[in-house]
Amino acid sequence: xxxxxxxxxxxxxxxxxxxxxxxxxxxxxxxxxxxxxxxxxxxxxxxxxxxxxxxxxxxxxxxxxxxxxxxxxxxxxxxxxxxxxxxxxxxxxxxxxxxxxxxxxxxxxxxxxxxxxxxxxxxxxxxxxxxxxxxxxxxxxxxxxxxxxxxxxxxxxxxxxxxxxxxxxxxxxxxxxxxxxxxxxxxxxxxxxxxxxxxxxxxxxxxxxxxxxxxxxxxxxxxxxxxxxxxxxxxxxxxxxxxxxxxxxxxxxxxxxxxxxxxxxxxxxxxxxxxxxxxxxxxxxxxxxxxxxxxxxxxxx
Amino acid sequence: xxxxxxxxxxxxxxxxxxxxxxxxxxxxxxxxxxxxxxxxxxxxxxxxxxxxxxxxxxxxxxxxxxxxxxxxxxxxxxxxxxxxxxxxxxxxxxxxxxxxxxxxxxxxxxxxxxxxxxxxxxxxxxxxxxxxxxxxxxxxxxxxxxxxxxxxxxxxxxxxxxxxxxxxxxxxxxxxxxxxxxxxxxxxxxxxxxxxxxxxxxxxxxxxxxxxxxxxxxxxxxxxxxxxxxxxxxxxxxxxxxxxxxxxxxxxxxxxxxxxxxxxxxxxxxxxxxxxxxxxxxxxxxx
Numbered sequence: 270x271x272x273x274x275x276x277x278x279x280x281x282x283x284x285x286x287x288x289x290x291x292x293x294x295x296x297x298x299x300x301x302x303x304x305x306x307x308x309x310x311x312x313x314x315x316x317x318x319x320x321x322x323x324x325x326x327x328x329x330x331x332x333x334x335x336x337x338x339x340x341x342x343x344x345x346x347x348x349x350x351x352x353x354x355x356x357x358x359x360x361x362x363x364x365x366x367x368x369x370x371x372x373x374x375x376x377x378x379x380x381x382x383x384x385x386x387x388x389x390x391x392x393x394x395x396x397x398x399x400x401x402x403x404x405x406x407x408x409x410x411x412x413x414x415x416x417x418x419x420x421x422x423x424x425x426x427x428x429x430x431x432x433x434x435x436x437x438x439x440x441x442x443x444x445x446x447x448x449x450x451x452x453x454x455x456x457x458x459x460x461x462x463x464x465x466x467x468x469x470x471x472x473x474x475x476x477x478x479x480x481x482x483x484x485x486x487x488x489x490x491x492x493x494x495x496x497x498x499x500x501x502x503x504x505x506x507x508x509x510x511x512x513x514x515x516x517x518x519x520x521x522x523x524x525x526x527x528x529x530x531x532x533x534x535x536x537x538x539x540x541x542x543x544x545x546x547x548x549x550x551x552x553x554x555x556x557x558x559x560x561x562x563x564x565x566x567x568x569x570x
Numbered sequence: 571x572x573x574x575x576x577x578x579x580x581x582x583x584x585x586x587x588x589x590x591x592x593x594x595x596x597x598x599x600x601x602x603x604x605x606x607x608x609x610x611x612x613x614x615x616x617x618x619x620x621x622x623x624x625x626x627x628x629x630x631x632x633x634x635x636x637x638x639x640x641x642x643x644x645x646x647x648x649x650x651x652x653x654x655x656x657x658x659x660x661x662x663x664x665x666x667x668x669x670x671x672x673x674x675x676x677x678x679x680x681x682x683x684x685x686x687x688x689x690x691x692x693x694x695x696x697x698x699x700x701x702x703x704x705x706x707x708x709x710x711x712x713x714x715x716x717x718x719x720x721x722x723x724x725x726x727x728x729x730x731x732x733x734x735x736x737x738x739x740x741x742x743x744x745x746x747x748x749x750x751x752x753x754x755x756x757x758x759x760x761x762x763x764x765x766x767x768x769x770x771x772x773x774x775x776x777x778x779x780x781x782x783x784x785x786x787x788x789x790x791x792x793x794x795x796x797x798x799x800x801x802x803x804x805x806x807x808x809x810x811x812x813x814x815x816x817x818x819x820x821x822x823x824x825x826x827x828x829x830x831x832x833x834x835x836x837x838x839x840x841x842x843x844x845x846x847x848x849x850x851x852x853x854x855x856x857x
Contacts, residue, residue, distance in 0.1 A: 454730065
């Protein structure tokens with residue numbers, strides 16, 4: 270019933286992406302997301318899509334899973350599109366009642382959808398290929414320089430790992446309580462929004478109680494095993510970069526450099542005087558082989 | 571209202587690498603008024619099976635008929651099915667949510683759209699049936715003891731007046747006294763109202779005394795389906811799949827091997843005691 274939400278769930282399989290150091294995947298996700306918000310035109314996004322597609326293929330996670338994760342943000346996506354479409358000032362294309370759809374609005378809306386879709390797929394790819402434990406280990410290590418500023422890095426990482434670990438547990442619990450209440454004739458689907466909200470009470474009360482009970486048990490279990498924070502704590506499997514991690518970093522930077530070039534070059538060409546065009550194109554071609562030649566031709570036309 | 575399962579299979583997560591076949595080609599007929607024990611070790615598919623019976627889970631393949639109608643049909647009223655097939659989950663006390671016991675038990679009948687009077691009447695009746703003392707009725711369900719909470723939860727399903735009552739491990743986590751009380755009350759209920767009862771458990775001891783039919787599940791399929799005496803004859807095979815016959819069965823077999831001419835098919839302690847007594851008096855008479 271509730272198993273459709275894949276955000277923050279691990280998909281178990283054997284792949285090169287699964288084996289990567291979590292720090293690489295973290296850095297990769299952050300860089301990928303930042304790159305998504307830097308692009309100006311469709312070529313940059315095409316580049317990002319290609320990169321994402323390649324990584325998804327490598328990860329061996331069925332594409333279905335990414336799409337499933339999308340379903341949960343459909344509503345957000347819809348709101349973003351509607352607001353951008355109608356509330357961006359600019360050249361009007363279509364008028365419905367008092368609302369104007371502008372050319373700029375369409376452009377922003379389309380880019381927003383592409384951005385958010387790839388953002389969700391990119392970040393769920395990270396959680397799908399990294400166990401929560403690994404992920405927080407990676408985070409802890411990556412953030413460890415911040416300890417100098419008295420940031421409780423270990424505690425933050427522990428809180429995150431517990432939170433992530435609890436997602437599937439609470440999900441299962443929700444599923445169970447939901448079924449139990451449906452068996453008692455509860456109806457979670459029909460009715461207006463107020464009726465639906467009221468119908469959630471028999472679900473939420475037991476769920477909160479269960480969450481507190483589990484938190485209590487966990488705290489007790491941690492204490493019984495002498496947990497006392499990060500000071501002096503060692504790892505059973507310390508994170509060490511391997512050759513494949515270095516290779517992954519290199520590929521990541523190649524993607525970043527390549528996509529920026531692909532994204533910027535058409536703009537530069539458009540702005541450059543006609544006689545300089547050829548030189549610019551040739552120059553960038555020498556720099557990178559990632560440029561879509563056909564695309565460039567189209568722009569020049 | 572007989573329930574018929576026709577080649578029912580269920581697979582969890584069939585689109586992942588972790589696909590698990592929880593039910594494998596199960597065919598069953600559950601006639602009216604039977605007291606059935608559903609036995610199997612952890613993960614044998616018991617809970618999955620019972621969730622099919624009231625339409626909470628949909629069979630991956632195969633059909634389920636309730637009173638002659640396919641429950642997966644578009645026009646089949648699942649809400650009505652759920653009022654007729656009452657399912658008490660494992661640790662049902664975790665589903666309590668109301669401010670007091672009485673209103674929690676009212677939740678089920680209220681969802682059936684009954685009048686306030688009828689709802690309260692049923693709730694009162696159900697709480698009486700599970701033997702909860704009157705002074706607990708207006709307490710918060712969270713202030714009760716574990717056994718009492720469980721009884722409230724069972725009453726919550728009973729108040730819907732189901733024709734088939736399914737209890738998934740109703741005695742899990744209770745002390746021997748609580749266990750005996752719950753089982754005794756279920757048995758009494760069965761006798762008084764002549765409904766179909768399916769008791770899910772992993773312990774033969776729990777069910778041997780009460781039920782008229784035992785279903786043994788292993789790896790998602792039905793291994794034995796017979797009266798208790800017949801099922802317990804296979805006690806060696808039962809052990810192999812991680813189950814055991816009641817202790818009485820072992821004692822009787824040992825006695826017989828030791829030379830006492832008892833009938834080893836006695837399943838309850840009472841039967842066994844009588845049997846041993848009979849064999850012993852016979853022996854002294856011969857001597």
